[in-house]
Amino acid sequence: MATSVTTADRRTSTKRRDILRAATEIFLDAGYERASMDEIAVRAGVSKATVYSHFGSKEALFEAIIRELCQSLLTPLQVPPSSRGSPEETLLSFARSYVDLLLQPSSLALHRLLVAEAPRNPELAALSYRAGGARVVGELAAYLRQEDAKGSLAVADAKLAAEQLFGMLNGHLQIRALLRVDENPTREALDRHIRSAVATFLRGYATAPDGSGS
């Protein structure tokens, strides 16, 4: 009997996962309104009634998926601790990870979805921002404060500075990708973009050479 229950549970949670996976693909691909519960059921290999028995409504299914995506997508991005490495090395390495994540098709699709649905679901959008953007800004700001304390950078408002670096890294890269303006940038163009943003940031927040200027 215990075995039977376990098997049933497994099958059930397998179906649940199938539904989540199918719904994620379809919501990311089509957007909220165009995604249909019929198509989700078909792609998950279950009936529509099963989808509803698991998630109750389209809106609830959508929220479940957004919450899961915010977690799984952002996990890989970590600001390295201040311990070793120059600010230039550290920031360059971090910037590469960030831009790489930024341009992932699933990141772009999630961004699209959240921005499009924010007016109808502001709580979910705000929640996602706090789990995503706000968190990485906070982590980068903490790093910048450490470097400021060590005297290797001169950062007065660390949160503002962190947002500036993210802003430069986004540049028009993100919007061009979101709007499908042109083909994906080459590795060389990306590298120039990233190096230039980090270089501008470092010049902007270099410790003032006390002996020279006014």
Next chain:
Amino acid sequence: MATSVTTADRRTSTKRRDILRAATEIFLDAGYERASMDEIAVRAGVSKATVYSHFGSKEALFEAIIRELCQSLLTPLQVPPSSRGSPEETLLSFARSYVDLLLQPSSLALHRLLVAEAPRNPELAALSYRAGGARVVGELAAYLRQEDAKGSLAVADAKLAAEQLFGMLNGHLQIRALLRVDENPTREALDRHIRSAVATFLRGYATAPDGSGS
């Protein structure tokens, strides 16, 4: 007879304008999928058949509106010529105009709409980017090249630099507004944001003080 025709034309073009206005409001507010031709007809004070006789399809009406919006929204933003004023004054003034435009509810709604629909209508999205983002980047880059030639700034890649300034001005201001994360920022917070971005940019692209460091 000529009078009669003129009167008829006027009434017709009035209805056409009414439809455009109603459709603009509803598309910006509800997004493409949620906007219904019934509601557009009601708000414009005409029948649905009239809407179709003027624009043929929902998609065509949408495209007409996007094209119009791109023009009307971006017209006010002009990069001042290099002629007079320090880079700091010029860039600060331009930055204020840009951020002001950026946070207009209609700009945010248009942004949302374009990003959401880009996968289904990439040509329209690319066209809008070229008429909007790309144009202002080009104009700012031209200004930066002039200042570089005058020796007041040291800008190697003007287009990259322009995108960095725009990126810093966006910062997380734009995404927070798009995602409805919190109430609108105060004038003071906006001013700090803008001043800090311009200051970081100017320090990042200051002409090197030849006498001092290596």
Next chain:
DNA sequence: GTCTATATACAGATAGAC
């Protein structure tokens, strides 16, 4: 828990009178 079949609503688009 899972299915088939269906209720109900509303969408985009058009026919045909005037």
Next chain:
DNA sequence: GTCTATCTGTATATAGAC
């Protein structure tokens, strides 16, 4: 050109058998 009335497809959601 503009209207009323309608066609046709498809959406979310549920009832009821198993």
